[in-house]
Amino acid sequence: MRAVIVPAAGERPALAELSTPALGAGQVLIRVHAAALNPMDNVLASGGLAEAMEHRYPLVLGRDVSGVVEAVGDGVTDVTIGAEVIGHLGFEAPFQAGTLAEYVAVAAASVAVKPPSLGHTAAAALPLAGGAALAALDAAGVQSGQTVLINGASGGVGRYAVQLAARRGATVVATGTSASAHRLRELGADAVVDYTAGPVAEQVRRLYPNGVDVLVNLWGNTVNDVPLDAVRPGGRVSTITSVPDADTTAALGLGGGGITIASPDRDVIATLAQTAASGKLRSDLSQVIPLDEAVEGLDQIAAGKSHGKVVVTLA
Structure with missing residues (x-):
């Protein structure tokens, strides 16, 4: 699969080919339709948290995702294959998985069903x-x-x-x-x-x-x-x-x-999604870009040139 990675500590993010992630117990495998960029991605890419939490390379960037469940791991009973969902990768060591990829494995507890009226790009911008x-x-x-x-x-x-x-x-x-x-x-x-x-x-x-x-x-x-x-x-x-x-x-x-680091769970994500689906909360998107342009999007965020949310689409 294609993914935006940090190849090794201190190296610039790049687009690369990786194997599809292995699915662990309590996780769901999501085929990514959209993933948001956040300033935290640049912090991770720079190694800003490396002394505090373990990083494993190649490290895939991205924390927020909207997509379709392709498979579920052992013990998952409340998320079904084929469901359209919104998810978030929590800030837990080791850092290696990310959502700027064609597939991502996410803890089922951090996944909420996406309301049908809410598009994937707007949904991906919500969690973090x-x-x-x-x-x-x-x-x-x-x-x-x-x-x-x-x-x-x-x-x-x-x-x-x-x-x-x-x-x-x-x-x-x-x-x-x-x-x-x-x-x-x-x-x-x-x-x-x-x-x-x-x-x-x-x-x-x-x-x-x-x-x-x-x-x-x-x-x-x-x-x-x-x-x-x-x-x-x-x-x-x-x-x-x-x-x-x-x-x-x-x-x-x-x-x-x-607030040190927000790490929204399913209930928070579901609340935000339902509010957005009702039209009472807008994901104010400044850019929607393809995966090939994600690194440039991160550069713009780092330079303070992006206002609102930048979302990468893989659909």
Whole structure:
């Protein structure tokens, strides 16, 4: 089968021919119709987690998949051959399997039936980014009536977070650029703050002098990148980046928590899929590309040139 692999530690990803994966107990073999690209693929490709978790090469990239079940392993009774499904490969060592391939073996517990009205490309974009958005909102306790600032709203996770927060009845303030403002409002943002036009916290405070109730942080490598001053005293913060840490938020009198790595299970994937199938959640696709162009797609994500989700199609 064709697959996008990292041939060995430190080497550039490439398209290669591999054997179809062997099927283990509790797994299902999926013939891939579509697979999403995520920033985490570049982290794995660079060896960014190699010291923390075992990597085995050649390492196939990709974590999210939509396709058709070709076979089921021992002990699998709740997924049937021929079913159209959405799946996710959890962040568990050793890293070797991936979804950027014609076939992938996935734990049945991380596979949900795809609603018939939801296309494979939109479905493949859901698990990791949608799951991370949902986890970040839950960590901050986002609920109806709150004002929520989503920092990094124009990325793949951010566009889901905007929609999900709006669905909860929150007033959503999204960071983006003037070019992305219209689309973010279409997705449910009540206001868009242009992070290129000046400090985000200052702009937010002009709109909400008392501060927002919640900050959902999806961008930034240092605490100075995070607009903590936009949050009211006693407000809450959640983050999917390494900052701010718990000590920083506590020192500022803020609550909340961090999300290290989202790893959505069947229930989370099924919830996202049903919401999308009903038309209440959109997979905002910036690109749909063939497997032959997947490496270039990863390059664009690494360079920050892709907004929304990039999905590879193999159908």
